[in-house]
Amino acid sequence: MGQKRGALVVWLLLLSTLLTQVLVEVEANSFYPKSTVVISNQIEGGAKLLVHCKSANDDLGVRWLDPGKSFDWTFYPHFFTYTLFFCAFRWEVGAHLKWFDIYEQQRDDEVCKYCHWAIRRDGPCLAVPGSEMCYHYRDKL
Numbered sequence: 001m002g003q004k005r006g007a008l009v010v011w012l013l014l015l016s017t018l019l020t021q022v023l024v025e026v027e028a029n030s031f032y033p034k035s036t037v038v039i040s041n042q043i044e045g046g047a048k049l050l051v052h053c054k055s056a057n058d059d060l061g062v063r064w065l066d067p068g069k070s071f072d073w074t075f076y077p078h079f080f081t082y083t084l085f086f087c088a089f090r091w092e093v094g095a096h097l098k099w100f101d102i103y104e105q106q107r108d109d110e111v112c113k114y115c116h117w118a119i120r121r122d123g124p125c126l127a128v129p130g131s132e133m134c135y136h137y138r139d140k141l
Contacts, residue, residue, distance in 0.1 A: 035077055035113050037103050040070035042118040042125075043091045049119055053087040053102060060085075077105050089119055089137070098137035100124050 041049040046067040053060040053073075063071055077083040085103040090096075101107075102124070108115055116127040125134040 033113055034074050035083075035103065035108075035115065036072055036074045037085065038070050038072040038114070038116040039065070039087070039102065040116065040118050041065040041067055042120050043067065044121055047091040050090040051087055051119070053085055055083065055085045058085075077109060082106070089124075091121070096139065098139065100135065100137050 037053075039051055039053070043049050048067070049065045050062065051065060051071070052062045058075075060073060065071065075083070075085075083103065083105040084101060086099060087102045088097040088099055090098065100123075102117060103115060108126075111128060111133075112126065118125045118127065118132070120134075123134050123136045125132040
């Protein structure tokens with residue numbers, strides 16, 4: 001009986017290890033397709049745009065975008081958790097930072113896989129087929 005129990009424990013450990021590896025792969029490749037966020041400087045008046053975007057796990061760094069220029073990144077939204085990227089924006093020296101949650105999985109997952117944001121003085125606007133959805137900034141994080 002002791003050998004059977006030992007074999008069962010080894011088998012369960014192997015099965016658990018295999019299942020953990022599969023779940024890690026699933027999380028890494030996700031059931032969701034990749035999403036891409038594009039941020040474009042559409043600040044009226046031709047100002048340079050400071051952009052600093054982060055998630056809980058990634059800091060995309062500080063960037064300065066010339067008028068009309070953009071930058072983008074691609075990622076897999078999480079399957080078991082919630083994906084959120086937030087950004088700080090500033091276009092005038094000494095001005096307060098403006099904040100916006102540029103990718104909220106619950107808001108954006110069904111709306112876009114290629115999320116193109118035009119950053120303007122009055123708020124960011126997401127391009128959707130035939131129109132755009134515009135939002136307000138938050139003054140604080």
